Amino acid sequence: MKSEWLQLDGLSADLADLYRDLHQHPELSLQEVRSARLLAEALDSAGFEVTEQVGGTGVVGVLRNGDGPVVMLRADFDALPVEEKTGLPYASTTRATDAEGHDVPVMHACGHDMHAVCLVGAATLLARTSDTWSGTLLVVLQPAEELARGARDMVEDGLFERFPRPGIVLGQHVAPLPAGFIGHASGPVMAAADSAAVVLHGRGGHGSRPEATVDPVLMAAHVVTRLQGIVAREVPPAEAAVVTVGRLQAGTKDNIIPNTAELGINVRSYSPEVRALVKAAIERIIHAESAAGPAPQPPDIVWTHSAPLLVSDPEATAATVAAFTDHFGPQRLLPMPLVAASEDVGVFGEAADVPTVFWFWGGLDTETALAALSSGNIDSLPSNHSPHFAPVIEPTLTTGVQALIIAARTWLA
Known part of the structure; x- marks a missing residue:
């Protein structure tokens, strides 16, 4: 040259x-x-x-x-x-x-x-x-x-x-x-990268009376923990993926159970098959934990950003x-x-x-x-x-x- x-x-x-x-x-x-x-x-x-x-x-x-x-x-x-x-x-x-x-x-x-x-x-x-x-x-x-x-x-x-x-x-x-x-x-x-914005719905109230509420913070905690099982138990060992909850926001005061909890979830994957599997598993887990809440309404899940x-x-x-x-x-x-x-x-x-x-x-x-x-x-x-x-x-x-x-x-x- x-x-x-x-x-x-x-x-x-x-x-x-x-x-x-x-x-x-x-x-x-x-x-x-x-x-x-x-x-x-x-x-x-x-x-x-x-x-x-x-x-x-x-x-x-x-x-x-x-x-x-x-x-x-x-x-x-x-x-x-x-x-x-x-x-x-x-x-x-x-x-x-x-x-x-x-x-x-x-x-x-x-x-x-x-x-x-x-x-x-x-x-x-x-x-x-x-x-x-x-x-x-x-x-x-x-x-x-x-x-x-x-x-x-x-x-x-x-x-x-x-x-x-x-x-x-x-x-x-x-x-x-x-x-x-x-x-x-x-x-x-x-x-590949995918991001989701999630809102879990509860029923707020006084922290001293949890029985009168539906706690979205507890739901969110279970979701965060359960999501970590996707890569460990659902993605084949020869494949690779990452699931990260980078944002969890809820409430304004320690003695108030809020109406909602918000999560920001990020996924990385290396094949279309694993990408589809992980995204479906995330939605399944969020809906299941919301139902177990029991949430008064279904969660909002919006896939916001995506890169192939x-x-x-x-x-x-x-x-x-x-x-x-x-x-x-x-x-x-x-x-x-x-x-x-x-x-x-x-x-x-x-x-x-x-x-x-x-x-x-x-x-x-x-x-x-x-x-x-x-x-x-x-x-x-x-x-x-x-x-x-x-x-x-x-x-x-x-x-x-x-x-x-x-x-x-x-x-x-």
């Missing part, structure tokens, strides 16, 4: 400045107005046809460069309600109002700012070297990944009707791996990883286990009915991360969603830009 395709000379400083800007001014999912404007301006300056407000705050750039395949490069750019504790000079002090009206701190704790800047960098360099390839680049900057809805919002807003339909979807995620390294897997890569199983197409992944190996060398490639976290990038490939290739790349200080990996002390490293997680700018930025360019060049003519 010709080295000029991958040279960031003269671009690195601008990309680093854009990264620090986005990191210092994060925006929650569905609120990414400023970030979208900056990213759209960067793509416009690189020569792309730019469309904003696709599926909300999404940005799409198209670069038509003669006959050839349509290759889609995707990155997300929303942030999280996390208070940053990195101590960086460009750390976020931003606060915002979330969807429930709460004032919350905001931080790019998952590296989406790095994702977006690397995509801008790759798009810029591919545009500058357009005399060396042909085809069409479809650059998609997606909002609201943390809600597992941004990809579907863009598809439902006509992404593949309004813009060229791709032959392949390429994406990456910065991870708690050594900076400069690429993590790869084939087939299932990240879990992320599958990195084996054949397309093999070709892409071979190109990575050729450039980075085998010593900088790390095979990855199944990841229980989820990503909605799979919605794009699923909707377009084309292969998706997805990989990880490292963002932590290389020496520190390698030492932790070699000693088996991985838990000492800050992970995505941690208030201490912020990728080192280099070599994370250069590696992320180069990986996207190499992957795109693998599929362009």
Whole structure:
């Protein structure tokens, strides 16, 4: 591969400045107005046809460069309600109002700012070297990944009707791996995710007279305990799943039995069969415990957020990883286990009915991360969603830009 395709000379400083800007001014999912404007301006300056407000705050750039395949490069750019504790000079002090009206701190704790800047960098360099390839680049900057809805919002807003339909979807995620390294897997890569909001109904009253009430808190406690038996006793041992009750809220005072109890449930799974089994078991248990309550009315169960199983197409992944190996060398490639976290990038490939290739790349200080990996002390490293997680700018930025360019060049003519 010709080295000029991958040279960031003269671009690195601008990309680093854009990264620090986005990191210092994060925006929650569905609120990414400023970030979208900056990213759209960067793509416009690189020569792309730019469309904003696709599926909300999404940005799409198209670069038509003669006959050839349509290759889609995707990155997300929303942030999280996390208070940053990195101590960086460009750390976020931003606060915002979330969807429930709460004032919350905001931080790019998952590296989406790095994702977006690397995509801008790759798009810029591919545009500058357009005399060396042909085809069409479809650059998609997606909002609201943390809600597992941004990809579907863009598809439902006509992404593949309004813009060229791709032959392949390429994406990456910065991870708690050594900076400069690429993590790869084939087939299932990240879990399917489903979230449910549950309301259990009781009959409130004085805590001193429980016999005159129906206690939804007791119902909720039984539900939480019983749900833990699904994976242990209903999912086959050769399969994997996670059931988490991350939210349980009820009551206002210790001597008042409330009318309702609310639960927030999250599920991770790796096959359609297990996904259906677990969701059905959750509903069965909630209804059964409610009936045992005995609740005065059936529970409310609403499945709110959903992301499909992320599958990195084996054949397309093999070709892409071979190109990575050729450039980075085998010593900088790390095979990855199944990841229980989820990503909605799979919605794009699923909707377009084309292969998706997805990989990880490292963002932590290389020496520190390698030492932790070699000693088996991985838990000492800050992970995505941690208030201490912020990728080192280099070599994370250069590696992320180069990986996207190499992957795109693998599929362009």
